[in-house]
Each structure stands twice: as structure tokens, then as C-alpha cells.
Amino acid sequence: MRWDGLNVQSKTISVSRQYVRNPDGSLELTRPKTENSVRLVSIPQTAVDLLILEHDHHPDNPYLFPSPLTGDMYHPDIVVNxxxxxxxxxxxxxxxxxxxxxxxxxxxxxxxxxxxxxxSMLGHFDAVFTLRTYTHAARQKQDEAAQTMGNLMDQVI
Structure with missing residues (x-):
């Protein structure tokens, strides 16, 4: 992520670029593979404040979190490590x-x-895919809804 992808006023991060690994192992900056992957993600004010504090450590660097060794972006493998x-x-x-x-x-x-x-925050094509992927979370909400409706029925009966 680069600083120019952060909008402090609107509290959003633009997801419009990604690094992909080429067959030879090199990295290339490209647009995400689908148009749904290009998006603005809202972030809380607390996150904006933390990013501004981080920026104060390296105000002239274009990266949100530059490598302390090179000043360049972290290689994806380094982030995982x-x-x-x-x-x-x-x-x-x-x-x-x-x-x-x-x-x-x-x-x-x-x-x-x-x-x-x-x-939309995850950049999924549609909500159906998200529902299929996170059925367990939706199931918990259904259980909570059933409990809420059961409590209501108990009050009426």
C-alpha cells in the first residue's frame, strides 16, 4: 500500500493496485484481476490516526510501511514471515x-x-459468494434471530 491510496478526510484506502509474482519470481505492479477487486475500503478513525503516526516516521516515503532495510516496499514473503x-x-x-x-x-x-x-469490502463479485464462503457466520446470526423471535413469542404466549 502506498500513501497516495489513503484518503484521510474520507477515511478510505484505495485498493487499485497489486503486486503479482511472475513465473521468474519477480514482482510486477498491476491492477487487480477483476474490476470488483478495485475498490475503496472504509477504515475507522483510529486506523487513520495510527497510519498518520506511522507516516511521521518516514514522511518522504511513498509506502505506508516501507522496509527499514531498503526503504522500498516489503516483499510479500517478508510480510508473511x-x-x-x-x-x-x-x-x-x-x-x-x-x-x-x-x-x-x-x-x-x-x-x-x-x-x-x-x-464489497472484500472485493467479491457478489454477496452470494460471500454468503457461501461465510455460511458459518450467517448460521450464527440465524440462531440469534431464532432466539430473539422465540423470546418474543414467549412474551406473547
Whole structure:
């Protein structure tokens, strides 16, 4: 991610570029593979504030989190290794870096964020795909709805 992808006023991050690994192992900056993958993702003010604080450490660098060794972007493999190191250092069990995306989606759905919003934040083609992928989260919300309706029925009967 680059600083020019952060809009402080609207509290959004633009997802419009990605690095892909070529067959020879080199990285190439491209547009995401689908138009749905190109999107603005809203972030909370707390995240904006933290990103601004981070920016103060390297105000002239175009990357949100530049490598302290090169000043360039982190290689994707390094990000995965840093994630593993953080988990190990905190005593947390192994969790793939990509699973953070699933954790976000599941937590959002379980806490009442509608599936269409979660789908658009993840860059999915449609909400049906999101529902199929996160059926377990939708199932929990159905159980909660059934309990709510059961409580209502108990009051009426």
C-alpha cells in the first residue's frame, strides 16, 4: 500500500493496485484481476490516526510501511514471515496471514454488518459468494434471530 491510496478526510484506502509474482519470481505492479477487486475500503478513525503516526516516521516515503532495510516496499514473503514472528512472539497459535481476511469477514458478519457491505469490502463479485464462503457466520446470526423471535413469542404466549 502506498500513501497516495489513503484518503484521510474520507477515511478510505484505495485498493487499485497489486503486486503479482511472475513465473521468474519477480514482482510486477498491476491492477487487480477483476474490476470488483478495485475498490475503496472504509477504515475507522483510529486506523487513520495510527497510519498518520506511522507516516511521521518516514514522511518522504511513498509506502505506508516501507522496509527499514531498503526503504522500498516489503516483499510479500517478508510480510508473511513478520506475521509468523509476531504470532510466535506473542504466544498466539499459528494463523495464516490470509486468514486475517477471513477473521475480519466472519467477525463483521457476526456483529451485524450486512453481507453486501462485507462482500464489497472484500472485493467479491457478489454477496452470494460471500454468503457461501461465510455460511458459518450467517448460521450464527440465524440462531440469534431464532432466539430473539422465540423470546418474543414467549412474551406473547
Amino acid at each position: 513478520l506475521h509468523k514472528k509476531i504470532l510466535k512472539g506473542t504466544g498466539l497459535e499459528h494463523l495464516r496471514f490470509y486468514d486475517l481476511r477471513h477473521t475480519f469477514a466472519t467477525t463483521a458478519l457476526q456483529n451485524g454488518v450486512d453481507v453486501k457491505t462485507v462482500s
